[in-house]
Each structure stands twice: as C-alpha cells, then as structure tokens.
Amino acid sequence: MAETIDFIGEIHPLLTQFRQMTARHQAQIDGYLDSDGELTDEVRQDFNEAKNAHNAEAHNQLVKVIERLTDLCGPPVPGRAYTLTYAGPERHDGEAPYTFVVNGQDLDDARRILHTLPFFREWYEEQRDWNAPEQDPDVLFLASPRDSHAGIPDLGCYNDLRREQAALWETETVTRELAPVRPELEG
CATH class of the missing domain: 1.10.287 (Helix Hairpins)
Incomplete structure (x- = not known):
C-alpha cells in the first residue's frame, strides 16, 4: 500500500x-x-x-x-509522471474515482505499467462484485484529458505509485543485467 x-x-x-x-x-x-x-x-x-x-x-x-x-x-525510472484515473463500482453511488500516478513514456505506456503494479492489481480485484465473483471487476478507465494526462493532478488526493514502480523497475533491471552472465542450465 x-x-x-x-x-x-x-x-x-x-x-x-x-x-x-x-x-x-x-x-x-x-x-x-x-x-x-x-x-x-x-x-x-x-x-x-x-x-x-x-x-x-x-x-x-x-x-x-x-x-x-x-x-x-525510489531509484529514478524512465519517462515522466502520468495521472491515470479509474472509476470503480462506487461511481454508481456518486463517489469520486481513484487516481494513480506512475512514470511512463506516454499515456498508454503508463497505463500498461500501472496494470503490472501490485497495489493497482489488488485495488482492481477489490472492485469485483462480491455477489458475482466470476465477473470481471466493474472498473472504467477515464480517458478524458481532464482525468488522465501527463503530469500529476493539480488538486485532490491520488495514489503515487512511482516508488513501487521504481522498486520493481530496479529489480527487473538488475535481473536483465545479470541475465547474460547467468549460465544456461542443461536439461
């Protein structure tokens, strides 16, 4: 969290x-x-x-x-900050959507990255209808430039996941750097 x-x-x-x-x-x-x-x-x-x-x-x-x-x-990650806003089932009751911030090369890249982060994935699964757990979670991506855009939100609360992103990115980078020196396992 x-x-x-x-x-x-x-x-x-x-x-x-x-x-x-x-x-x-x-x-x-x-x-x-x-x-x-x-x-x-x-x-x-x-x-x-x-x-x-x-x-x-x-x-x-x-x-x-x-x-x-x-x-x-967290260690620096490539790209720049992007705000991504999602509305879960609470939107049916008039509640505000959830806003997340990650780094990416563009909005699509930021969205792809967000979907890999454990915090977001946990939040996403929590949006599933308890009475119909076999259905996909009731989540909408709000793509309007007012809701999802380059930079951080001007106002309000948001979930800044760049530290989590950085920790995962650093682990993946180390793994990629070590890959060429890892001996192949014979089968």
Missing part, C-alpha cells in the same frame, strides 16, 4: 546540515584571508588543504543526500 511521506520533514534536516557545513567552511576560509580579503602566500598551502578537506566533506554530504532522496523516492 502507498505510504505518506513527510518530504519536508525529511528534506529540511538535510538542508540544515548543508547550510551548517557551508557556514563552517566559509568561517574557516575567512580565517585565511587578510584584512583586505586577500590570500597571502604564507597561508596558501593551509588554505588549499582546507579547501580540499571541504570538497571531500561536501562530496560525502552530497552522497548522503542522494542516498536519502533515493530512499524516499
């Missing part, structure tokens, strides 16, 4: 750490400058060593930020 992530609560500490680091670096660099803001030859080597240490620390901080963002969002 899709989970709600407090992106601001997750990202603000990373920004705070970065700002504290750059302020500390700047204060150290300022200590090497004379009253005219110039670097003298006597401190140039110490200055360069400090800058190298700062660069290494900044690199490590960037790696940490990228790792955390990947944890939050």
Whole structure:
C-alpha cells in the first residue's frame, strides 16, 4: 500500500546540515584571508588543504543526500509522471474515482505499467462484485484529458505509485543485467 511521506520533514534536516557545513567552511576560509580579503602566500598551502578537506566533506554530504532522496523516492525510472484515473463500482453511488500516478513514456505506456503494479492489481480485484465473483471487476478507465494526462493532478488526493514502480523497475533491471552472465542450465 502507498505510504505518506513527510518530504519536508525529511528534506529540511538535510538542508540544515548543508547550510551548517557551508557556514563552517566559509568561517574557516575567512580565517585565511587578510584584512583586505586577500590570500597571502604564507597561508596558501593551509588554505588549499582546507579547501580540499571541504570538497571531500561536501562530496560525502552530497552522497548522503542522494542516498536519502533515493530512499524516499525510489531509484529514478524512465519517462515522466502520468495521472491515470479509474472509476470503480462506487461511481454508481456518486463517489469520486481513484487516481494513480506512475512514470511512463506516454499515456498508454503508463497505463500498461500501472496494470503490472501490485497495489493497482489488488485495488482492481477489490472492485469485483462480491455477489458475482466470476465477473470481471466493474472498473472504467477515464480517458478524458481532464482525468488522465501527463503530469500529476493539480488538486485532490491520488495514489503515487512511482516508488513501487521504481522498486520493481530496479529489480527487473538488475535481473536483465545479470541475465547474460547467468549460465544456461542443461536439461
């Protein structure tokens, strides 16, 4: 099931750490400058060593930020975000449809991808009539550009399945990359 992530609560500490680091670096660099803001030859080597240490620390901080963002969002997947809207049996009672967001190359690709994701497949099966389980679920794809389109919805709630998509895509990519090195099993 899709989970709600407090992106601001997750990202603000990373920004705070970065700002504290750059302020500390700047204060150290300022200590090497004379009253005219110039670097003298006597401190140039110490200055360069400090800058190298700062660069290494900044690199490590960037790696940490990228790792955390990947944890939050999942690894990048190809394509762009698409909104796909489906109405289940609740539409007969006047209730709103369900909206999902995945990445794809175009709307058809996004729709194909959505249909492979476990969250969507579970939702789809839940739309089956309990009194007639042998019938297909009562689900309609809302194809109008207002309901299904490139980008994320402007308003309202939606099920963002891009993290689930990313996890599956990464697994499939690793499997595809390993396939050529896997020995064939003799039968």
